[in-house]
Amino acid sequence: MAELKLLGVSLSPFSRRVEWALKIKGVEYEFVEEELQNKSPLLLESNPIHKKIPVLIHNGKPICESMIIVEYIDETFEGPFILPKDPYDRAIARFWAKFFDEKCMPVMGKALFGSGEESDKAKEELGELIKILENELKDKKFFVGDKFGFADMAGNLMAYWMAIVEEASGNVFVTSEKFPIFCAWRDEYANCSPIKEHFPPREAILAHFKARFQAAAAASASK
Template sequence: MAEIKLLGVSLSPFTHRVEWALKTKGVEYELIVEDTKNKSPLLLESNPIHKKIPVLIHNGKPICESMVIIEYIDDTFEGPSILPKDPYERAIAHFWAKFLDDKCLPTMGKALLGEGEEQEKAKEECGELLKILDNELKHKKFFGGDQIGFADIAANALAFWMGIIEEASGVIWVTSEKFPNYCAWRENYNNCSQVKEYLPSRDELFTHFQSRFHSAAAPK
C-alpha cells in the first residue's frame, strides 16, 4: 500500500486544499501537524527551497506547493477528476488559480491583517480585484460552471477563511450589495456538500483570529 504523508497545519487553507483533494479521491493519508515557528527536520528536508507547508510525501518522494500537489493527486489517483479534461478549460482553470494565488490572496491578506497605510492601500486594490472576480462569476455557480473544481479550491481562503477573519475583526466590507456574484459564489462554496464536510471548525478559526486581533490591539 502506498505511504502518503501530508505535512501541514490543521487550520491552514493551503493544507485544506490538499486534504480536500485527497478526500475527494478517497486516498488515505497521515497528517503530520507542523509547528511553523519551529519547523521539523522532515519539513526542511522535504521543502528546502521554500521551507513551507504543505508538503505531500508519496512513497518517500516530496511534492511541494498546494496547487501543484493537487494536480499531482489528480493525475496519480483514481476518482473524480479535479481539473477539466478539455485543454482549453484546463488552461482557464490554471489561469484563475494563478490569479487567485498571485494577486488576490496576498492583497486580501494585507487588507484584512495588515496595518496602517499598507492596509488601506490593500483595501483599495482588493476592491478592484473583487470587481474582477464578481464579473467572472456572473451567471456562474462556480469558476468552472456548475461543478466545483480546481480554481474554486484555489479560492478556498476567500470563500471560508476571509469571512471569518472579517467577522473576528468586527469590520465587514465585502457585502452582497457591492459584490453580488462573488458573495453568491462564496455561499455556494461553503454550502457545497463536496466541501462542507471537509471544512475546518468555524468556531476554532473564529477564536484563533479573534485572539490575534485582540493581541494586536492590546497596549504594548
Template structure:
C-alpha cells in the same frame, strides 16, 4: 496505507486544499501536523527550498506547493477529475488559481490587517481583485460551471476564511452590494456538503484570529 503522507496544519487553507483533493480521489493518507515555530526535520528535508507546508510524501518522494500537489494527485490517482479534461479549460483553471494565490489572497489579507490611511488604500486594491472575481463568476454557479472543481478548491480562502477574518478584525470587505456574483457563489459554496466536510472548525479559526487581533492591540504602542 497507500504510502501517502501530508505535512500540514489543520487550520491552513493550503493544507485543506490538498486534503480535499485526496478525499475526492479516495486516497488514504497520514496527516502529520507541523509546528511552524519548530519545524520538523522531515519538513525541512522534504521542502528545503521554501521550508513550508504543505508537502505531500508519496512513497517517500516529496511534492511541495498546494496547487502543484493537487495537480499531481489528479494525475496519479484514480477517481473523479479535479481539473478539466479539455486542455484549454485546464489552462484557464490554472490561470484563475494562480490569480487567487498571487493577486487576490495577498491583497485581501493585507486589507484585513492594515490600519488607518494605509488600510483605505489597501481596501481599494482588494476591491479591484474581488471585482475581477465577481465579473468572472457572472452567470456561473461555480468557477468551473455547475460543480466544484480545481478553482473552487483553490478559492477556499476567499470562500471560507475571509468571512472569519472579517468577523475577527471588524473589517468588512465583501458585501452583496459591491460583489453580488461573488457573494452568490460564496453562499452556494458554504452550503455545499463537500465544502463543509473539508474545512476546519469555524469556531476554532475565529478564536485564533481574535487572539491575533488582541495581540496586535496589546502590542507596542
C-alpha cells in the same frame, strides 16, 4: 498500498486544498500536524527551499506547493477529475488559480492585517479584484461551469477564511450588497458536497484570529 503522508496545519487553507483533493479522490493518507514555530526535521528535509507546509510525501518522495500537489494528486490517483478534462477549460482553471494566489492573496493580506493608509488602499484594490472575479462568475456557480474544481479550490482563502478573519477583526469589508455575485459563490462553496464536511472548525479559526488581533492591539497600545 501507496504510502501517503501530508505535512500540514489543520487550520491552514493551503493544507486544506490538499486534503480536499485527497478526499475528492477517496485516497487514504496520514496527516502530520506541524508547528510552524518549531518545524519538524521531516518538514525541513522535505521542503528545504521554502520550509513551508503543505508537503505531500508519496512513497518517500516529497511534493511541495499546495496547487502543484493538487495537480499531482489529480494526475496520480483515480477518481473524479479536479482539473477539467477539456484543454481550454483546464487552462482557464489554472489561470484563475494563479490569479487567486498571485493577485488576490497579497492584497487581501494587506487589507485585513494592515493598518491605516496601507489597509485603506488595499481594500480599494481588493474591491477591484473582487469585481473582476464577479465578472468571471457571472451566470456560473463556479469558475469552470457548475462544478467545483481546481480554481475554486485555489480560492478557498477568500471563500471561507476571509469572512471569519473579517469577523475576528470587527471590520467587515465584503457584503452581499457590495458584491452579490462573489457572495453567491461563497454560499455555493459553503454547501458544496465534495468538501463541506471537511471545512476546518469555524470557531477554531475565529478564536485563532481574534487572539491574533487582540495581541496586535495590545502591542500597539504599549508602544
